[in-house]
Amino acid sequence: MRAAPLLQVDDVVVDYRSAHPAVDHVSLDIPRGRTLGLVGQSGCGKSSLARVIAGLAAPASGTVRLGGAVLPTPRGRADATRIQMVFQDPGSALNPMHTVRRTLTELLLVHRKVADRRAATDRAVELLELVGLGAAVLDARPRGLSGGQRQRVGIARALAVEPEVLIADEAVSALDVSVQAAVLNTLRDLGARLDLTMLFISHDLAVTRYVADELAVMHRGEIVERGLPDDVLRHPRHEYTRSLVAATPRMDGPALSAAEEARPL
């Protein structure tokens, strides 16, 4: 049994005027409070799709609907905050000149989420605590933060405007393994606590399986397979998914053997 989808993407095409559209008639939906994992290699179109859903790029055709109503692109002021994004590169995701305080309070004040500057700071501290940071980083600039801390500020910024859908586009890929685990925990924890609907995009099968309620595999602009995470990983049906699973090195997997050396390259 599934709940009515909150986010519905219908037949979206992103065309770079080539024979292979970057996004080729993609439809997907995410029920409220659930996380859809979107897995694909670089260039498969997953980031183009994310930008369309976030309203940062207009599709050539197709629609993005939230709660049943079509969201126009560019988004109107009222719709702009309903879908937010966490970006990949902790190095460029935050304005290098703005303190964490300014990054968060600007959004809170512009969107009138709070009454005044004091309330904005209080709310900023709450947001920072929500993502596992605290008031200590309020006056830091990105340069003074670690990669993991920046990514957490990025999550706090996305949450500041109280979105209904959060898109995480390779949000942990640039992080070191031990830090990545902590940020993944935070994302999952937030999803549950705030009843967030999430689109988690990554090239990493194991990472995506861990956070997602459902998994979609994207290849050359199309969704080639979709299912429960463990089903997709253990019994991939599409040929591309099978090759992806087979090619992903696992730290608990087999070493290369003499037999594999004979396999054609």
Next chain:
Amino acid sequence: MALVQVLGRRRARRGSGATALVTGAVLLTLLLAASFAAGALTGHDPALTDLTARFRPPTAEHWFGTDQLGRDVFARVLVAAGTDLPLALLGAAVPAVIGIVLGALAGYARGWIGTAVMRLADLIQAFPSYILLIVLVFLLGPGAGSFLVGAAVGAWVTYARLVRGVVLRLRELDYVRAAQAAGLGHTRVLLRHVLPNALPQAVVYAASDIVLALSYLAALSYLGLGIQAPGIEWGQMIAEGQPFLRNQWWVSVMPGLAIILVGVAVRLIAGGLERRLQR
């Protein structure tokens, strides 16, 4: 003003940049202050002619000597600073502001605005800058206002290209996308998120452009197209002293040294700014 904010918000942590910046700024400020008190400081009226005291070489009485009309060169060099420095600063600042605004628009909006700005830039760059300046001032008539217009028309192009290039790169960065995705208006994104990060390079460039503006002004005056008497200006002084350069060198050389001093001060400021604004 955004520019002041940018400079104010970054406190110098490395001494070398700050030292150069302060030294340069103090030099210019002293020169400017001295220009207002030239008479009192030198004990001579810069405009007073005394034909009995023509071409006195530098002495304790006349530090920089006197000119062909017996006027005190030191007093005149100081007074001229009050003309040259503000005009040089404006001559650098006006095109910088115009170029930054147009370049930021061209980079952020792209589309027809961007194309129009860049075509105009191509057109202007087709003319050598000195020729453009001289022709414009010739058409508008000599004077400070013409100089500023002439300087602005030729020099904004460099800033526009510089800032457009940086803005084109910045607008693809995730934090700018994030600001857009969070529903911030274009004006706000451009002014708060894009422009401040594009400014430092333009500011450094503008600082070093002050010398260029000064040399333009001096060259115009030297050609008789700049500041007209009774206004006093270094290029004009150099031109007046030129016939006597062989025997009464100080009449031309002293204002020339003043230009060099300003050049050094500006270089210090630009270098200091560059080190401070560097990531």
Next chain:
Amino acid sequence: MTPVLRITDLVLETGTADAPLRPVSHAGFEVAHGEAFGLVGESGSGKSLTLRAVTGLLPEGVRQAGGTLELERDGALRPYRFAEARGRGIGMVFQEPMTALNPTMRIGDLVTAGPRARHGWSRRTARSRAVDLLAEVGMPDPAAQARMWPHQLSGGLRQRVMIAMALATEPSVLLCDEPTTALDVAVQDQILRLLHRIRVERGLSIVFVTHDLGVVRRLCDRVAVMYAGQVVETGTVDEVFTRPTHPYSAGLLRSMPTPDTPRDRPLAAIPGGQPGAADRPEGCRFAPRCAHALPACAGLAHTLAEVPGSPSRSACLRVADLGGPPLDRKALVSPLGGGTA
């Protein structure tokens, strides 16, 4: 048997002489003939710098301030001159093949430029050697690709060209710095299998620097784990991956989700982050993040010691009392567990 490469007490410094920073301090390991050796660590651990020190290609401002680097020659380890070693003893493969390949040279000329100059090969000899090498690294059409330019090739093929260039000098050790990080997993898999085959066929040794534990598992026989500029554990991949003897290795292995990680529990993250070269603590550098740290850890001098009951060597003070049952990733509870921060 004599190892083919030995690094002892390597110290790398940056900054001024009176206030130097040491991105790498007392790193050491040895690589046996024909073995694939993994050097793993997170960014900033000093793994890439260590590799570059072996080649003498340190970045501007970084200098070797101590330690010895030795290559095997005629059955004995000897210090070597970098220029000489780069020409024959060691080959290098970098992460970013586009910037590592001269864009103004054809593939065939690139591959044999080094040895051609050294051996005075004729153009024809060089060409045919180049085609042989390109075939060895699995280029689909070596004769045609020898005449192409670097920008005409995909990332995976460019990486093969890099490997062919390295092989052209007949090295005994191939040094690889994250050569597959920028590639898709399918292409990465091909490159890993290629390296494996070359190693077996040529009997050469590979040093593979990476942050990816899965890649190490797949390719390498032995591994050294680096943290904050030091090697904290070294041993066979089988041992280290199943019975880590340092809490950092254990934490690293446990924090990475696998397809079998239980989804109803938080991942075992290591609290905090790796300290930079400027703010490393005294004693054991991992101690502030370690759930097992004792007061004595803050005074611990770094050495890699034998571990009772394990073939690995570890820098942990508590190896004797923490050595326990094999790491059970599913249970997330092990004597070396790092908690679930």
